[in-house]
Amino acid sequence: MMQSLREQQLIEPLLRYLHEDRPFFGICVALQALFDSSEEAPEESGLGIIPGRVKRFDTELAVPHIGWNGIKVHQPSRIFHGFSGQEKLYFVHSYHVETTHTADVLTTTNYGCEFVSSVQKGNIIATQFHPEKSGKAGLKLLENFLDTSREAVIPQSCPAETKLAERIIACLDVRSNDQGDLVVTKGDQYDVREGGDVRNLGMPVELAQNYYEQGADEVTFLNITAFRDFPLEDMPMMEVLQKTSEKVFVPLTVGGGIRDFTDCNGKFYSALEVASEYFRSGADKISIGSDAVLIVEEVLKTGKATGLSSIEQIARVYGNQAVVISVDPRRVYVHAPDDTPHPVIETEFPGENGEKYCWYQCTVRGGREGRDLDAVTLAKVCEQLGAGEILLNCIDKDGTNSGFDLELINLVKEAVTIPVIASSGAGCPEHFLEVFTQTDAEAALAAGIFHRKEVPIGQVKRFLQENEVEIRTC
Ligand code: 1PR
Structure with a gap:
């Protein structure tokens, strides 16, 4: 992804856009690209907007992590307006960002470890899961992102530890x-x-x-x-x-x-x-x-x-x-x-x-x-x-x-x-x-x-x- 952005000379305008704190929604690898670097492509630098490194899952569980898993929400966000906290969202990835508990971590999810499943930094939001493939919950989340008048909330009943669904x-x-x-x-x-x-x-x-x-x-x-x-x-x-x-x-x-x-x-x-x-x-x-x-x-x-x-x-x-x-x-x-x-x-x-x-x-x-x-x-x-x-x-x-x-x-x-x-x-x-x-x-x-x-x-x-x-x- 970074290579392709570079070849199209998009890195510099994208960074300028992000530093201006304009609305941005990244999905899956677009969350990973906001970090410094990734084991998936060690020779490439990430966008470096959020400190941290992307790693491959090291677990006895099946990799890729495919399917519907939950989220634990750590800070208020309008994208969770109307969420109970019990929703599951669709993930499909082999690489993840380990939880660092920095101010930018919006949610975490468990799969052999606890990893960052979404981030929020000013107007920049990115999710490791795919809202566009997450049924009605995902559509609601995208609507919330688009409607800036929605109140920022932490859903009431997030699980202490999330589980991947069969x-x-x-x-x-x-x-x-x-x-x-x-x-x-x-x-x-x-x-x-x-x-x-x-x-x-x-x-x-x-x-x-x-x-x-x-x-x-x-x-x-x-x-x-x-x-x-x-x-x-x-x-x-x-x-x-x-x-x-x-x-x-x-x-x-x-x-x-x-x-x-x-x-x-x-x-x-x-x-x-x-x-x-x-x-x-x-x-x-x-x-x-x-x-x-x-x-x-x-x-x-x-x-x-x-x-x-x-x-x-x-x-x-x-x-x-x-x-x-x-x-x-x-x-x-x-x-x-x-x-x-x-x-x-x-x-x-x-x-x-x-x-x-x-x-x-x-x-x-x-x-x-x-x-x-x-x-x-x-x-x-x-x-x-x-x-x-x-x-x-x-x-x-x-x-x-x-x-x-x-x-x-x-x-x-x-x-x-x-x-x-x-x-x-x-x-x-x-x-x-x-x-x-x-x-x-x-x-x-x-x-x-x-x-x-x-x-x-x-x-x-x-x-x-x-x-x-x-x-x-x-
Ligand atoms: O070989 O790459 O062109 O792919 C063809 C695909 O079509 C293969 O995935 C092959 O499984 C599938 N296929 C080919 N012929 C049939 C057939 O039924 N005559 N269907 C067929 C295979 C199997 C399952 C089925 C489950 C559940 N169907 O998909 O849906 O067995 O059935 P059940 O719950 O009713 O028991 P290619």
């Missing part, structure tokens, strides 16, 4: 139906057809808005046929994102077809260009499925990373936290661990022929093609390449309503330090409780249970709250 993510699998309309669909073990037709469960923008209103902490769109229809030729998906981001103020992830592509006229498009188009249309994170499998296979074959893969390029430009790896594994049963070179688990749920062991095979092209690669290796190598989060589906469980594959989630979670989103199989609120109490997954994603209107998101969250799982209420 996230509930609504997933919309999107594709064109046989009439050419882009619809939300949902499969059983990835088969989305019923009586020959593609199941149509509604329109993507309306459903996303509905889930936002119900309290979804994030919304994910998966363009499930993008492996054959190149997304830059599939502009309706971009339009869906643009329209959704005008109405839905929680993070949006989009996946499907993020890979290098050469069209029929020989024109080359890089995966980075596809991702950039998704980000410009309103996505906060992109997810990579099939291409991640092919990249990892190549890294294992050659023994080295090229720096040119979609994962590496997108992480370099947009940050690790913007790159999610969507894994589509299925169980392969074996009688004994030596029957396969892949890491196996001894499973509580034996195979049809009484096999007691299984490994998790990665697939590509929407589960159509199994590869000689296991989910644990995929997740580990993707983390090394710069991925910030794992979206862990499970073909055996998808659409079955029989609960998440807890054995798979524990296996992958143990192998990586980045957050893991558990996906596939949710059929009732108890399944979400299981995933948060019997695994260390940071988030649970579901589709069918919400699309079929069996259990609204609010009911899932109330049930979790009654069972002492930390969640965001809105």
